[in-house]
Amino acid sequence: MCGITGWVSYDRDLGTESATLDAMTETMACRGPDDRGTWTGGPAALGHRRLAIIDLPGGRQPMTAATPDGTVALVYSGETYNFTELRRDLTAAGHRFTTDSDTEVVLRGYLQWGDSVAERLNGMYAFAVWDGRHDRLVMVRDRMGIKPFYYYPTPDGVLFGSEPKAVLANPLARRRVTADGLRELFTFVMTPGHAVWDGMREVEPGTVVTVDRSGIRTRVYWRLETRPHPDDRDTTVATVRGLLEDIVRRQLVADVPRCTLLSGGLDSSAMTALAARELARRGERVRSFAVDFAGQSENFVADELRATPDTPYVHDVARSADTEHQDIVLDAHALADPEIRAKVVRARDLPMGFGDMDASLYLLFRSIRDHSTVALSGESADEVFGGYQQFFDEEARRADTFPWLVRHARHFGDDTDVMRPDLTRALNLPAYVADAHRSAVAGVERLEGESDLEFRMRRMSHLHLTRFVRALLDRKDRMSMAVGLEVRVPFCDHRLVEYVYNAPWELKSFDGREKSLLREATADVLPRSVYDRVKSPYPSTQDPKYALALQDHAKELLARPGHPVFDLVDRERLSRAAHHDAPVSTQAARRGLEKALDLALWLDLYQPELVLG
Incomplete structure (x- = not known):
């Protein structure tokens, strides 16, 4: 794992731009606290911050390979889980390795197969290769979009980075x-390639973006395709189990302490139990961590979204799988802390308005980092297996x-209630959502005779796997890194997907x-309580002190009438929510306060130029 950034400028020698490259690289310091490196060669400059996971002394970057026709340099973020097999193939083809890192396998793989190396990788990755043999930059992102990757075309080349902040550190990029x-x-439509920042793009999942003197080209090397499924139930369940065991075994490989994230739901429990079995074969115990809120288990109130608290189920799994478990208990003060809110907004580069669910994830990960460097998560099982209530x-x-x-409108109402009515009318969000939906479903293939x-359920699954999951993966990546x-x-894992x-x-x-498939495939490793548990979303605090703190912070914002947030947020609506006699209890009202506070912080931190006309 790491943070990458870079700059290609065909009209200048970037060897003279070290200060700018350093500034871009240092924005990625949180993603890579263990090491830093930069490299320049003619029109190309690469920066890297390293989080050392595999081959701690040998995986330094940028990593280069000298060829008779020029230098090939790589900056890489992520993990390639099949690097051992690829290393064997490359060794047989005549390559010689000087490290034990997966980074060198990717670099040598590019030398052997060009950008077709992407099709051979199993993992999560975002990497850029400067190919000095052809004065060409090649950017590659993993199939599911687990690792973020952004680029910003310029008149004579491109800027890129793991996060927008790296790109925005270059004066050529406008904060607009x-x-x-x-x-x-x-909205919550996650348009592929859209980066919110004007002029910036995402490298889309499963895509190679190539930049040379003639311009920018893209090649899709993987997409979710419709195929017949010939297997019966028993075969399907057995195949899912076999895939999961192989995936967990591969993803436990690390040269640093690792753990699992355990919520007591089916997904994280199955993953934790399989990890515990794999490590037990090696004479090890798995560490597990769960988030909880002060007093929540004792005072839990069931609602339509969450029928049960997580903690009892978490402890059932910890006992059953014999994990070394720790609950991370958070209080309302920490969740509402403006400094934590600022860290979340900086991490995401945008005011997403997820409130306590972002703050708790950040605080959970911060606590885990004191004990482990790698964590396995149950994220994305709901999208893969059809777990959400909307299915x-x-x-x-x-x-x-x-x-x-x-479902969101039914439970939370309109997230834009706190926004200025004239702004929401001008943006015409319903039309934007409708257009996005038509585009999203247009390419879903239907099997003959389906x-x-x-076919309706296939389209739902496709939407979740190509749109919804990307928001959650980005959230997970930003809060953890x-x-x-x-x-x-x-x-x-794309094979399972x-x-x-x-x-x-x-x-x-x-x-x-x-x-059903996941439950049956892992039934033998699950406590009965978890096997029978109904899906429960990521937890949210029910402590009224959190809502009171939000109201206090909103009052402080209202005391600054000249703040630019009021170009977006309706003062009267925010005032009514902030001065309500009783603590804000509804999720919709809370989310409105959270959105306004996030927007204000974002405007303070990033000072974007807003062009609303």
């Missing part, structure tokens, strides 16, 4: 957000929009419950 960027920010909601199934928006229900913790996501995506819905829900 247009109306279209605000539309992306205020079983007839209105969401049939709606001509993103299914999660149907029933209307099966902000504290130098690598979080791996076994359920995003391809296989389960093409399993018919009647197989995915054969017992009428969510994630």
Whole structure:
């Protein structure tokens, strides 16, 4: 894991731009606290911050290879889980290695196969190769978009980085957000390639972006494809189990302490139990960590989203799998702390407005980092196996929009209630969402003979795997890397994603419950309580002191009437929420306060130029 950045400028020698390259590189210090390195060669400059995971002394970057026709230099972020097999293949082809790192395998793989090395990698990665033989930059992102990657075309080349902050540190990049960027920010549609910042783009998942003197080209090397699924139930369950065991075994490889994130739900419990079995074979115990809130288990109030608190189930799994477990208990003061809110906004480069769920994830990861450098997460199983409530909601199934928006509106109301009405009218967010949905479903392929229900569920699955999951993966990456913790996501292994995506819905829900295939494939390692537990989302604090703190912070913001946030936020609406007699209790009202506070901090920290016309 690491942070990468760079600059290609065909009209200048970047050897004279070391100060700018250093500034870009240092924005990635949190992603790579263990080492830093830069490299320049003619029109190219590369920067790297390292979080050392594999081959601690030998994996320094930028990593270069001299060839008779020029230098090839690599900056790489992520993990390649099949690097051992690739190393054998490359050794057989005549390559000689000087380190034990997966980074050198990727570099040598590029020398052997060019940008087709991407098709051979199993892992999470974002990397850039400067190929001095052809004066060409090649940027590659993993299939599911686990690792972030951004680029910014310039008149004579390109800027790039793991996060927008690296790109924005270069004076060529304008800190500008247009109306279209605000539309992306205020909806939850995750348009592929969209970076919110004007002029900036994401390297899309499963894509190679090539830059040379003739311009910028993209090549898609992987996409989610519709294929027949010939396997019966027993074979499918056995295949899922076999894949999971192989994936977990591969993703436990590290030369630093590792652990699992345990919520007591099916996904993290299954992953933790499989990891515990694998490590037990080696005579080791797995460490597990869970987030909890002060007093929540004792005072928990069930609602439509969360029927049960997590902690009892967490402890059942910890006992069953014999993990070395620790609860990370957070209080309302820490969750509402403006300094933590600022760290979250800086980590995400945008005001996402996820409030206590972002803050708690950041604080959880910060605590874990005192003990481990690598964590395995159950993230993305709901998208892969069909675990969200909207998969079983007839209105969401049939709606001509993103299914999660149907559920979200029902439980949280309108997130833009705190925004200025004239702004929301001008942005016309419903039309933006409708256009995004039409584009998102246009390319979903239907199997010959597939029933209307099966095709409807295929489209839902496709939307979750190509849109919804990317928001959660980005959140996970930013919160973890902000504290130098690598979080791996076994359920995003592309082999598992391809296989389960093409399993018919009647197989995915054969017992009428969510994630039937995953539950059955891991039944033997789960406590009965977890096997029977109904899906519960990531936890959110119920402590009224948190809402009171939000109101106090909103009052402080209202005392600054000239703050630019009021170009976006309606003062009267914010005032009503801040001065409500009773603590704000509804999730919708809380989210409105959180959104306003995040926006204000973002404007203070980034000072973007907002172009709303």
